[in-house]
Amino acid sequence: MIAISFIATVLIWGTTWIAIALQVGPVPVLVSVFYRFALAGILFLLFLAASGRLRVPNRAEQPWLIAQAFCLFSLNFICFYSAASHIPSGLISIIFSLATIFNALNARLFFGDRISGQTLLASILGIAGLALLFGPDILSAESESTLQGVGLAMLGTLFFSLGNMVSRRNSAAGLTPVTANAWAMGYGALIMLALIGLSGTPVILPTSTTYLGALIYLATIGSIIGFTTYLYLVAKIGSAKAAYATVLFPIIALALSTLYEGYHWQWTGIVGLVLALSGNLVMFARWPNARPSKEAQSSQPSAAE
Numbered sequence: 001m002i003a004i005s006f007i008a009t010v011l012i013w014g015t016t017w018i019a020i021a022l023q024v025g026p027v028p029v030l031v032s033v034f035y036r037f038a039l040a041g042i043l044f045l046l047f048l049a050a051s052g053r054l055r056v057p058n059r060a061e062q063p064w065l066i067a068q069a070f071c072l073f074s075l076n077f078i079c080f081y082s083a084a085s086h087i088p089s090g091l092i093s094i095i096f097s098l099a100t101i102f103n104a105l106n107a108r109l110f111f112g113d114r115i116s117g118q119t120l121l122a123s124i125l126g127i128a129g130l131a132l133l134f135g136p137d138i139l140s141a142e143s144e145s146t147l148q149g150v151g152l153a154m155l156g157t158l159f160f161s162l163g164n165m166v167s168r169r170n171s172a173a174g175l176t177p178v179t180a181n182a183w184a185m186g187y188g189a190l191i192m193l194a195l196i197g198l199s200g201t202p203v204i205l206p207t208s209t210t211y212l213g214a215l216i217y218l219a220t221i222g223s224i225i226g227f228t229t230y231l232y233l234v235a236k237i238g239s240a241k242a243a244y245a246t247v248l249f250p251i252i253a254l255a256l257s258t259l260y261e262g263y264h265w266q267w268t269g270i271v272g273l274v275l276a277l278s279g280n281l282v283m284f285a286r287w288p289n290a291r292p293s294k295e296a297q298s299s300q301p302s303a304a305e
Helices: 002-022 029-050 059-072 075-083 089-096 101-112 117-138 143-172 177-199 209-237 245-260 268-284 293-296
Strands: none
Touching: 002 089, 002 209, 002 245, 029 075, 029 209, 029 245, 059 075, 059 143, 059 177, 075 089, 075 143, 089 117, 089 143, 089 245, 101 143, 101 245, 117 268, 143 177, 177 268, 245 268
């Protein structure tokens, strides 16, 4: 069951990026994100209620759930969906895989966790990999669009990392990740609805079967099932081992991007991919006599794409 859950998590989260790219089009980004988390939040809460696991958080927990919703189920996805109109989805997944580095820096800032030499080496490898992956495109004639896509994906990853910090705080306060994420998805949909109203964004009902298929996939498979399989892994083998799945996401995402988005490989991209993935492997490697950081001991995963 553990092996099946691991494979399922990699395949699901590795394919959500291409599903996001399939939603780029006439439906505004704000509306697409609203559709996704309105559907996911409703289904998630109904599932918990039907299984007798639904808990209504108290008033003191509400601000933190809203903060989690802002970081994990609204602002970050606005960035990711917008980035998908500028760069291939596989490259977005590479940037997102650097969330582990963002987490290390934010854990130091908010919780005082030590940044190890292992983290610094992983950061150097990751940054070098990104430079090789995106350098040629940024220096080309279409550099402005590429740069916008990279910046949006980086900002989305930052929001996701901040959401992990909020989730860590919520878990320490006794609010389980399942309960927190179910409610935060619902709040995320409400936040998106408010942004739609404030910005005057037109609400367009999708008619494309491709769009609707991607929406259902992202809401159910990507947001609910993928998240559940990952939580199962965390419960059975621990968050550190379960996090190895994130190292494999970009491989699947880039393979799909090559097949369906026409992503063209160059030698710099191949070397950059190897370096970026090496950075993630270094981040999760067990070194002799290495002591796990407070963040590794206490943090819990908070969401899946």
